[in-house]
Amino acid sequence: MATREQTASAGQSVYIIDGARTPFLKARGRPGPFTPVDLAVQCGRPLLLRQPFAPQAFDQVILGCVNVISEEMNPARVAALRLGLGEDMPAFTVQINCGSGMQSIDTAARYIREGSADLILAGGTEALSHSPLLLRQDAVEWLSDLQQARSPAAKLQAASQFQPGMLKPVIGMERGLTDPIAELNMGQTAEVVAHLFGITRQQADEYALQSHQRLAHAQAEGWLENEVVPAISRDGDLYRADDGVRPDNSLGALAKLDPVFEPPHGQVTAGNSSQITDGASWIILASEQAVKDHGLKPIAKIVDSQWSALDPKIMGLGPVLAVTDLLKRSGHAKDEIDLWEINEAFAAQVLGCLAAWEDADFCRTVLDLQQPFGPLDRERLNVNGGAISLGHPVGTSGNRIVLHLVNALRRKQLRRGIATECIGGGQAGAMLIEMLEEAHP
Numbered sequence: 104m105a106t107r108e109q110t111a112s113a114g115q116s117v118y119i120i121d122g123a124r125t126p127f128l129k130a131r132g133r134p135g136p137f138t139p140v141d142l143a144v145q146c147g148r149p150l151l152l153r154q155p156f157a158p159q160a161f162d163q164v165i166l167g168c169v170n171v172i173s174e175e176m177n178p179a180r181v182a183a184l185r186l187g188l189g190e191d192m193p194a195f196t197v198q199i200n201c202g203s204g205m206q207s208i209d210t211a212a213r214y215i216r217e218g219s220a221d222l223i224l225a226g227g228t229e230a231l232s233h234s235p236l237l238l239r240q241d242a243v244e245w246l247s248d249l250q251q252a253r254s255p256a257a258k259l260q261a262a263s264q265f266q267p268g269m270l271k272p273v274i275g276m277e278r279g280l281t282d283p284i285a286e287l288n289m290g291q292t293a294e295v296v297a298h299l300f301g302i303t304r305q306q307a308d309e310y311a312l313q314s315h316q317r318l319a320h321a322q323a324e325g326w327l328e329n330e331v332v333p334a335i336s337r338d339g340d341l342y343r344a345d346d347g348v349r350p351d352n353s354l355g356a357l358a359k360l361d362p363v364f365e366p367p368h369g370q371v372t373a374g375n376s377s378q379i380t381d382g383a384s385w386i387i388l389a390s391e392q393a394v395k396d397h398g399l400k401p402i403a404k405i406v407d408s409q410w411s412a413l414d415p416k417i418m419g420l421g422p423v424l425a426v427t428d429l430l431k432r433s434g435h436a437k438d439e440i441d442l443w444e445i446n447e448a449f450a451a452q453v454l455g456c457l458a459a460w461e462d463a464d465f466c467r468t469v470l471d472l473q474q475p476f477g478p479l480d481r482e483r484l485n486v487n488g489g490a491i492s493l494g495h496p497v498g499t500s501g502n503r504i505v506l507h508l509v510n511a512l513r514r515k516q517l518r519r520g521i522a523t524e525c526i527g528g529g530q531a532g533a534m535l536i537e538m539l540e541e542a543h544p
Contacts, residue, residue, distance in 0.1 A: 114216035115390050118401035119536070122506040123150040124384035125334045127494040129347040130232035135381045136336035139168050139498075140175045142383035143182040143228040145334040150385055151186060156397040158187050162220040164194035165211050167203025167227035168498040170234045170276065171196065178228060188224075198498070200527040201446065202410075203227055204384060205501025205534060209408045211388045221393040226385035227503070229496030233381075234279070236272035245269060276379075282528060285415040289448065289527055290364035290371045296419045296455035297370040300462070304370045307450040308357040311375035311491045314447060318488030319350035326487060330510050347378045348492045375450035380494025384502040403509045406535040407433055413529050419452030421531025422523040423459045427470045429521065429533045437477060441517035444504040446524035447489035456525075486511055500524060505534055512538045 125146045128135055137145065143166060151158050166179035175181050179194040188194075197206045204227025211223035238246070245264055252258040281288040287295070297307070321327055322344060334342045352374075362369030363376070389399055409432070411424035422445055430437065445453050459465045460476035470476065487507065490500060504522040512520050523533035 115218055117212040117215045117405045118389050118391070118394060118399075118539075119403040119405065119509055120387040120389050120394075120399050120401055121150060121154065122330075122384065122386040122509070123332045124330060124499070124503055124506060125382050126331055126342045127345045127347060127380045127382035127496060128342060129494060130379040130381065133232065135230060135232035136338065136340060136342070137230055137334065137381055138172060138175060138233055139170070139228045139230045139383070140178045140181045140185065141337075142230060142334070142381060143178065143226060143385070144185045146226070146228075146332060146383040146385055147182065147186045147224070149332045150387070154387070155399070156222075159189045159192070160397065161188060161192065161222050161224050163214070164188060164192060164224045165197060165207040165226075166194070167197050167199075167205075167207045167502060169198055169200060169203055169229060170231060170279065170497070172230075172233055172235070182228070183224075199530065199532075201448065201495070201497050201524050202501045202526040202530065202532040203498040204503065205408075205505060205522070205524065205532045208386055208388065208405070208502060208505055209410075209532070209534065212405045212408070215388060215390045218390075221390040221396075223388045224385060225388055225502070226383060227496075227499035227501060228383035229498040230381040231276060231379045231496055234274070234276035237275050237278070239269055239271065239273055241266070242269035280527065282415045282418070285529075287416060288364060289418070290376065292416055292418050293371050293376075293449035293452045293455075294365045294369050295416055297451035299417070300455045300458035302370060302451045302454045302458065304358075305354075306454055307370050307375040308354055308372075310450040310454055311357060312352055312354055314450075314485065314488040314491040315349050315352045316488075317486065318345070318348045318492040321487035322348065326514060330507060345493050347380060347494045348488070370451050371449055375491065377448050377490035377495035378493070380496045382494065382496040382499050382503070384499050384506055386502060386506055401539055402513060403536050403538045406537050408532065408534045411531050411533075413531075415529035418527060418529040419448060419455055419525045420459055421525040421529065422533060423456050423470070425531040425533035426521055426523050427472070427476060429535055433535055435519070435535075437479070440519055440521050441483065442486060442508060442511055442515070442520040443479060443484045444489070444508045444520065444522040445485060446495065446500050446504055447485065447491045448495060448525055450491060452525060453485075501532060505536065508536055509538070512536070
């Protein structure tokens, strides 16, 4: 049986041609200005307008989305039609929680590598502010009884069973962020990781502060201008930049926040967790034939990817497994990776991954390494901040970190990078990217 490395080398090369994302907009207690498809369209239009080929040239569209709203079932197809890709354009939506945006890239890369497609639009979109409010189960049963009652007396009897508490809705996202197997929400799994590796509240807050400082610096320097395209709402409001960053944040302010998931002694707060956010991202992938046919200028190449799984209670450690296996297969040493993007679901989770790689027992028993993987150079990790300062639109983030990794490597004139994320339910994805020399500015 062929190994994954042999399979990848035997197939066609997969190139990243271009990409863009919307500003990430923080949810503010009410539905935001864009639905998931609105975001995908706002992101896609300027991206497609700058390409030298017609939108109909794509072979298919693949879009990650987790919180699909009822008016936009299969948002990939709805977005493709609104973007003018044609009625005959196949499009489908993928869902693997936090990895959905990366899964769209990986699925597209496999189609291209095997020769069944040449040009694919792969993305991720999420409007967490539009997550539904659900009826409580007792309200559902009451409405069912009322609907099935036939006589006036029966209807009156059913109506009399109403209780005011039935009006209190269930927040759909809250349910979605609770693992049904481990019976822990995602923040509680981060607390487990923090406990396992002794991550302190101060360490988590220091990491969170650094995330805000790095993103604020990147915005001030204009490093995100080639990545972020403005979005215009139906009301005509213009959104130019990510709005969750707090340049004036401080350790003192972060220290005042109460633990959210395990009060009063937990490590995870709203300040050192990823933000609830709306946003979309697209990446254009092409084969060598498409590059020749359309006169394209590739930026980078997708070398390989890895999907791994572990106990849902420690889902935050997933990147450690995925990355380690990816590097084993590629033959690259840790220090050959110039930049790293680890999605910042929680500061304690990122720090837990770094600690696990330095833990001799964990590396030996879980990763099958005779020696510890070793420390990651923090100056190469999430160099322009991450989800703590930027936000984590769940279906988008995996796409965004790949896109940003490519842009950061290009700006710094570096060659190789890995993007990875933990995934709710106890999984992880990782992707190895190599820049093309002619793509450097």
